[in-house]
Structure formats: structure tokens, C-alpha cells
Amino acid sequence: MGGASRRKTCAALIVLGGLLGAAAPAGAAFDAGYEARNYSKTTERAARLTLLPDYQLRLRAIGVDNELQVAQILANDGPPTGRTFVGQACFQHLDACTGDARLYDFATKNYGRVTPILFTARNGATLSGHLWATVAGPAKRPGVVITNGSVQAPEELYWFAAQTLAKAGYVVMTWDPQGQGYSDTIGAGPDLLDGVPSQTGQPFYDGTEDALDFFTSTRAAPFVPRRSCSSGTDHGAKQARRVAAGLNSAYNPMAEILDRSRIGLVGHSLGAGGVSYIGQIDPRVKAIVAYDNLGAPAAAPFTCKSGSSARPAPAFTKPALGLSGDYGLLPTPNTQEPEPLAKSKGSKTLSAAGVDTAELVIRGGTHFEFAFIPNPVFGASLRGEDLTSWYTTAWLDKYVKGGDPTADARLLTDRWRSDAPSAEIDPDKDGNVFSRYYRSRVDIRTDAGKRVLCEDVRPAGCPGFGPDGEKVPYSSLAAIRRVDAVAAPGTPASLSGVSSLKAAGSSGTPVGASGAAATAPTAQPCRDVAAPVSRITRARTTISRRSLTVRGTARDSGCDEVPGALVRIAVAVARVDGRLCRFLQPSGTFSKRRACSHNAYLGARGTSTWTFARRLPLPRGTYRLAVRGADAAGNVERRRAGRTTLTLRLK
Template identity: 35%
Template sequence: MQGKTRKQLLPSLLLTSVLAGLLTLTACSSDTSPVATNATNTTPQEVPFTGAPIMLDLSCDQATYPSAKMLQCELGNVARTLEANLEQLNPLFVAQQIQQTGANIQFLLQRSLQDPSWNLPPAIGNSPVTPLCAAGAGPCVGDPFRYPGVNGPDGDVFYTQEAEVTPVVYYDQGCARISGQVWKPRTTGNSTLPAVIIKNGSVQANEALYWWAAQALVRAGYMVLTNDPRGQGLSDFATPTGEQGGNVNGKVFYEGLVNDIDFLMSTPGKPYPHEQRCTGTYPTATQAFNPFHAQLDPNRIGAAGHSYGAGGVSWVQSYGAPDSRPWPGLLSPTNPLKAIVAWDALGSRNTPAAATLTSLIDSSTVNRLPLVGLLTMPQDAPPISPRVPALGFTSEYGFTPVPFVRNMPRDEHLAGFKEWSAANVPAFNITIAGSTHLDYSPGPALPASSWCKEIKNNACVGGWAQPMITHYTVAWFDRFLKVPGEKGFADADARLLDDATWAERMSFHFASARKFSTRDGRRVATEDIRLSYAEK
């Protein structure tokens, strides 16, 4: 949606309003050290957490359908899902979006000219429009203020003063080229760093849509690996033998994550295994090892994933658990993942295999049904088994922000959380009020709550869901990956328990819950964070 005027946008907004009126929606520990995060039988000191009293308006939580109060609450809640679209009418945003879209298209054309093998046999399916988002146009541009070359705090200031970012291309296990970047803070000296791999969602979700998270993690002291899975963005559409990725072949979201972990852990002495096996497939310059390998702490690796990528991190953390499958990675004898964050949503063993992705995307039964025929689920994914601390987020409205017209079971989003909790592995699950599935991959024209409330100094600031997602994501990794003396170690627990700031934004339909122990031995077990303040 490049440069649309308010008048041109009106039909799409009216369509959304009409759909909202016509459609009906039935919606969908033991603590551990940063280096050893498997659950144990050690019981921490039982000192229950009691948060400071906060004032929450729980009238919407307590309203029932049908009632005038629930209608009022629900209409206001659904309205949040159009906030981002309205904000993007800002002329400053439109101008930057158009400019960055042009730059992205020019980059793709230049890459093809400099290395024609991206579009010639044995490459299969690559073109200016495939994989989807290859050109980085329209919604695929993401936040247009977060690119190198943009004069602003998330643009040139970040890339020249705060971070070192090195583009990389490496082969996956099928010899498809994976395009990505390795990020790290500039001012780290010779210290080793914890690392986080970000796994995209499927279809339209190219890596630029997750640079909000990459930048936040770099600023918090992490090395970060971002990329496009096979079949998406700037990576190959398919392997040289024609095996595709994306939704057609969901294995890339767990096999690919295992490859990513191997690449992150690779060094000159232990090069990336698939580089030697696939070398010569293309004339493209590829990397044999992580360019920042000297600063990686291989004992402190986490992963965050969105949508199908949330399924990916849920599956991959399971490798090595007694009731799952052995670790398949090639550079570590055991599974090196120590913590995960699942952006919509944490996987569950009890979810039927054929419906796993649709349940990850949207908890609405009605919304799920049309998607089943469009999405291909891998049948050989490892059984999900809670092994490492997991933070899950679940959106309220999935892809289709239309009002709920029934009383919602408050624990409907807690399937994965309950499995982690029963296994005595630290867990936290959050549903943000007025959120959609696309709050985690913000881009122009995608329905989401506010993420560019204001434009200051050529950067988007403020918003509703994204600041909250960022806060808890960084705090969770800080809690389970940081060591004493590192930024974020000392106050990670306090940030995870900051109900006074964030509980107001939690869903009034669905419970947000947590079960973990703080570093000082307090046991935190809250089945419904908002309602826990009902009598305080």
C-alpha cells in the first residue's frame, strides 16, 4: 500500500467495518541457571509472590455476553486493531515507506545483476516477485525507519554507533541459500555474549518485519541471528532439487532452526557443516562460519519465533527431552537452546498435528476452519516436550479482527502454558488486549494495534502491543540467559513482575499466567494475573 491517501484507504476500512458487523467469531518451577535450563526436582524456597496493590478496572473482565457492557468493551477492544492502519496515513510515514520500498526493490535488482545465479538454474522459483516479500515492498517493508541509511535513532545512529551488523548467506541442509544477518553490540570488548535466533512467521513474514526485536535485543546486550527461511524473502524459493519451504514445507521452521543454530555455533576450527557439503552448488559467496564467533557464548543460546516460527521454537527446544527425539544438530552433542519466546503461540503436545499451525495462529474455531486446507503441516515434527523456560504470547483476534460473540473461557490460550507448568519448567503466557497475529510482524497495511503512535527524530515511537511484547521478550531472555554483571541480569525478575505497568494491557477475555521462581527464591505462580488483583 504505497502512498495511499485517506480517501483511497476508505474502502478497505469500510470493508473491515462491514465484516465486523456481518461475521460472528467464536474464538479462538523449578528454577534453573542460564547454562542449565532443564527442569529438575529441586524445589525452590516457597515464598509466594505478592505484588504491590494496583488499581485495575475489571468491569470488562467481569462482563458477560450478551450485555451492553460487553458490547461497549468489545467494540473498544476491536477498534485497537485498526490503530496501526490509521497511524500510517501520516505523511512522514508514507514518504519513508515509499522511499524504502524503492531502495529495497533496487537492492534486489542489483543482487540479481551482480549474481545472476539467484535467478538462473539450478535456482528454482526465484523471481522479482517470488519468494513473496523478496522485493521488500508494500507490507514487507516493515518499519521503514529501521533501515541503514535512514537518518534517525533506529537507522544510521543504530547501525553506526550501537550495532555491528554483517550480512551473511549460508546453505541450509537442502543446499538452498539462506539470506540473513548477524547482529551484535559494538561496545562489548572481548566479552562473550548470549545469543538469540529469530525465526520468522510464514508467507509474508520476511526478516525486516522482526528488526524491532533484533534492535531491542542488541541494545540489551545480545548477539542476534535473523534470516529468511527457505521459500521466503531474500532466501532461495526452493532447493536445487525443487524442495520448497514456507507453508508448503513447514519442516524449514524446525530443520531450518537447527541449521541456524549450527551456523551460529560455527567457527574456523568447526566450520558450518552444510557449507562443505553444498559448496559449489552456486557461485554465490557463502559463509563457512559465524563472523562473530569469537564473542558467542555457546552455552547461552535462545530462540524467538512468530507464528510458524513459534511452532519452530516449540519443536526445536523439545529435541533431547526424554519423550521427544535426539538432538539432530551437528556442532553440539546436546540441544544448546536454553530459553524460548513464542510469539503467537507456544506449542502444545495435545494440539492435533493437522491443526497445529492454525491453532498457533488463531484460537478462534471459526477462523481456523478455512485455513486448514491452505496450510501444510509437517507430519514428522518432533513431539513437543517442555524442556526449557518458555514465554508465550497469544493474540486475541488472529488475522481477522471481528468481535467475539460468546463468553470466552479465560484459560483458552493456556494449553502450552499448562503443559510447561505441569512439567515444572518455567513458563509465562500473555494475551494482549486488542492484539492481532500481525502485532508481532508489523508492516504497512497489516491490521495491528498501534506501533507508530508518533514519529520523532525520524523514528516510530510509542504504541500499544509492541512495547509490551518487547519488554517481556527482553526480560525473559535476561532472566534465563544473562549472568551476573551483565546488563539486565539484576532487574530481570522485577521487569517480569511489573504488573503495575503492563497488566492494564493484558486481555480482559483471556487469562495471562505465569509460573517460575525468581533468583532470590520467590515462587511466582499466578493463574490469572488480572483477576489476581480483584481483591487487592
């Protein structure tokens, strides 16, 4: 990697040298001198942190441990019957594949608890990961699943986000998609080459859904992989066999503290594409954070031929935050002013659908603000990691955790316009962390019901922005390094057992929820197959020429003694046009005429008691309403005349 590193660095210097000697294009307002200073920010992480001698010593020591660890994994769970890492550049987890070396003492210094896991993907590949939480915290916590980027980005690159969120009161799952980190390169049986190479993308979509399935599994309802999308093969026998052998986890070992009705998704790069789509179609997900960058796909990027997963065109209902930087995967200096709205297309689409969203662009930032790679070739600014941690936590606190009175203030803070650590090292002593080239935007509704829309966050003056009342300056590392509580009698078993950042399968590292005990629950396992039951309350439903308000109730029985968890209520509004219908769309307009049975659902507010309200012009005529509920087990309610439907006449 050293030779390639030198070649890429030299190439960047040549491009920058040419830029400094060139005049701005005729008629453009491009400032080559400013661009040179802006581009220099991509070297901050290396110059100020990762190339320092103390950091390099720590990095090398971790590399020695990681080399031993992978040798143990191959000995304990390698070919021909176990995992294979053929074709993977990061399976040894050295140098650029290590992540932030400062985060490897999370367990040993009691900053929190971490448990290694292994589970079987739908195509038979074995996927590796970790669960993160703290002893301190409520009995039930919201959860977050983090999906990596591609091109050999292991989960370690995202531990900064996982540890920050764990300290903020979440149960967090990091995992390696197929073909990366400690996960299998290949599938099994007829799916041996399914998802190979992983950079084709499907493992980041199907895998995100598989990770959610594992994350929401419990002792009473253990994880069972879905049938393969490609061949329809059921690889459940492999999962069961590996659980019994103590190799795989039967279910989420932190299930007892996870609130399955409050789950968010975070993803980077190709993983950002995965969470942007899966998050919108999966009823278990409440909100999304996408690192470089937020998407709004009009159709399914990948199909599932076997039908084991629905792949509809998404209806945009989930609040979604995008974070990006001035430069991309292969940072090169600008030679002209970029298009200011180029980073905001996904966020703009969600705004048009009436969904809370934001897109924040880091000045001098790169694709690697969000994947910590301690190698100077993969440049990044110094403060990007902190800004990312700040906004990720605030967004999920508002839309997943809920009930946090400080979340609005943290999202609408002006602190990042005058960040002292940024100003101290910036060539222009500018403490404003937001891009000068690309507009950062915020479009949210506060808990008080007020819409705050700012299309350019960088300059001061956006209404609703101000101080957040938190400590200045913010440091994600300082937040992570607060010592956790000590496990005491009564602490859940998932928080009082072995805590280790080692990968599952290395010597002396037990896999969470594995072995014969994990496959023998005290009661017969219960699988929730009952859909929610929703009702429209006619007496509280009103329609006029200017607005529509639909109210109702819903419940989910679950099964046996395992309670159900409502996660989403959606309403379809159809205007009858002859024998066909026109359906209300997210934009507030009505669709072209089509069969009245083809409902188009839009998200409602609330679950057990819910409200769907829209202010829009409504022509006279007949309107048919339909409601549909979904639960955490993935059950979706069927249409029932007289209960889930209501016909109204507007005169």
C-alpha cells in the same frame, strides 16, 4: 495489494457494524459496546504511526532502495545458478514487506553493528539473514536466533526485536526461511521441490535447526549443512563452492563474541511452532519465546526420513514464554465471550511439567503485534511492539543471559496494568494492556527460589508483583536509539568491519566470513565429536520416601584448542518393576512398565556441577538412576555403567 486492502477493510467494517446493532447472545455476559471499543485498538498502529505523512514518505524512500537492491541481487546471484524468488510476494520488500521504517538507520547512525549473511540449508536452498550486535559489551555475549512467521513474512518484520536484543547485550541472528524474503524459493538437485511451498511448515522446523547450526559455527569449525531430511543428499559442496566465490558465509562472522553455551530461540506464528518444538529437543537452546503462540507438541510435527536430525517426542525442560493477542491472523470482532484459557494451553502443559512459563495476551492485540507490517489491513495496537520487546528481553535475560538481578522484577512488574501511553489513546482511557477476554498467566521461580504463580495477571493483587524500578514509560525505540560505542584498536574484527542492513548479494555489500580467506584457517579445522563425560556423586545422592536428590559433575573436552561447552545435563529415574521399569515423568508420576533401557530423561540444574531434586512420594523398592550430558556441538553422552548410572534401594 491496494484493492485487496480496501476489500478487507470494508469487510471488517461490515462485521463491526453488524456487531454494534446486534444483541448479546441469550444468557451471555458479552458486552457488544466494549467489544467495539476493544476491536478499535487494532487500528492504533496505522492511525497513530504508519499512516502519518512523515512515516509514509520514509516508507516510500526505503521502497525505492529495496527495488534497486533486489535488482542487484538478481544480477549478481540470480537464476540460473543463484537464488530464485519465484512465487514470493515480498521479494521486492515494498510497503507491507518493509518492516518498521524507523529502524533502517541502525547502522548509519551507529546504534549498533549488522552483518549480512548467506548459507546453504540442508536441502540446498540458499538462506539469507543478518547478524546483530553492538561494539559496547563484554567479550562473550549470549545469542538469540529469531525465526519468522509464514505467509511471506520477511526478516525485516522482526528487526524491532533483533535491534532491542542487540542493544541489551546479545548477538542476534535474523534469517529468512526458504520461500521468503531474500532466501531461495527452491532447494537443489533431488531436493529441488523439498519445502515447496514453505507454508507447509517443514522449512520453519528444519530451517530453525539449520540456523542454529550456522549460528554456532566458527572459523575453526565452519558451517556444514546436514544431509537433506527428504533424500539424504549432502549439499555441502554447494555451500563450499559459494563460500569460495564470496557468495556464502563460511561460518558465523560474529562467532568470536558469541557464548555458544547461552542461546535462546524466538519465533512467530509458524516460526513459533518451530521454536516451541526445536527449542525443547535441541541441547544448545536454554529458553524459548513464542509469538502467537507457544506450543507444547506431544510428538514431532515433521519427520526426518534420512535421520540427519533426531525428531523425538519432546521432554519439556526449557523455560518458555508465549505472547499473543485478542485477535488472530485475520482479525474479526467477537460476537460472544471467548474461552478465557484458550491462549494458555501450551503454557499450562509446561507448568504441569514443572517448567517456568508464562502466557501474556495483549488487549486489542492481533497476530501482527509481533510482525511489524506498515499497512492498515494488518492491524495492530500501538503499544504491542513495546510490550513484546519488554518481556522478550526480560525472559531471555533471566533464562539465557543469566545473572541479571533485575530480570525477576521486570517479569513480575505491574507497569503494564497502568501504562500511561496506552491510557492516553484508549477509548476507555484504560492503561491496562492485558486482555480482558483471555487470562494472562505467569509461573516462574525467582532467583531466590520462590515460585510465583499468577493465573490472571490483569487484575492487581497477585503476590510477588510490584514496581520494577526501570524508567516509565518504556519505549523500545528509545532503547534502540542509544548511540553505540566507536570501534577502537583491539575491537574484535566482527565489530569493526563493514556494517550494513543491505541484504547479502546486493552491490557493494560484502557477505560476512566469505571468500577464499574464510576457507583457509591458520590451523587445521577441528570438529568437536567428543561427547561430555558425566558422573553421579554417590556420596551426595540421597533418597527417602518423600524426596530424591541426585548430584554430580560433568565436563566436556571439546577438541584441540577449541574448548567444549556443556549446555544440558539430564537425569532418568527408573523404579524397577520385575524385569521392566517405570520412569519418572515431568508430572511427578511414574510411567507404565517398559524396557529399562528406554530411559526418559528430565532436565537437571547446572552443568559442570549439577543437581536433580524432586519432592514426591516414592514407594519402597529399587531405583536406577542415569545421567546424560549434551554439549554445544550437539554431542550427547552415551550410557556408561559405573559412571553415568547408579542403583539405590529404598527400604
